[in-house]
Amino acid sequence: MKRVAMFIIAALAMAGCTTKEDFVLFHDTNISQPNAGKQVIDLTSVAKYEYKIQPHDRISITMYNHPELGTTSTASQREDTRGVLVDANGYVRLPLVKNVHVAGLSQRAAQQKIEKAYSAFLEDAELYLEVLNKRAYILGEVKKPGEVRLFNEKATLLQLLAQAGDLTDSANRHAIVVLKNRYNKVYTETVDLTGPNSIKLANLMIYPNDIVYVAPNDxxxxxxxxxxxxxxxxxxxxxxxxxxxxxxxxx
Structure with a gap:
């Protein structure tokens, strides 16, 4: 949470010294630049977003034909002990294939890479891979600030606010700030939940590691x-x- 707090402070500082046009909310990697110095996002490519595995993520692997080689987890296990940990260098250690580098890959790409590694030992190496610790963060004037688990890899802004127990009485409903870190840059969008487009804006998609900050009112x-x-x-x-x-x- 300390890292998240530092990220928010840096992002808000950057947002404060730029125009609104400098930072535009986006959900994908396709960026067009019709005007020099402005980042314009292609919102039609929203569905193409894929989470990339990072060091210190925990992943679950299910081996369909060889369950003994999968990462066994039970419902009673703590979340920080489930699955297998991706180490600081981006490798995951698995039976038979030993170390496989998965950091920077999407779930599907990592799944295919591990299947290929197992195919050297098994004829029917089919598996399913899932990242277990996908989170977004909501802070500020909400009743339950903190991490929000994203079971479906994404959630709408409205769903995130609901999981945080709704806004407090001191929340500024004109200033819901969404922060996204892409390509080592912070992109922000200030959402007004009281305007005529509030329902549309409330359905903005929030993805893993995105941050929502609800500012206090005057x-x-x-x-x-x-x-x-x-x-x-x-x-x-x-x-x-x-x-x-x-x-x-x-x-």
Missing amino acids: IKSINVGISETNPGLQLIGNIIQPAVQVKYLGD
């Missing part, structure tokens, strides 16, 4: 500012009060 910002200022004012008052009392007694 009233809460003012209250927070006052609460942060009060200790300083009290300290000044404590310093000044004896001097005032001495002057009063002297008069």
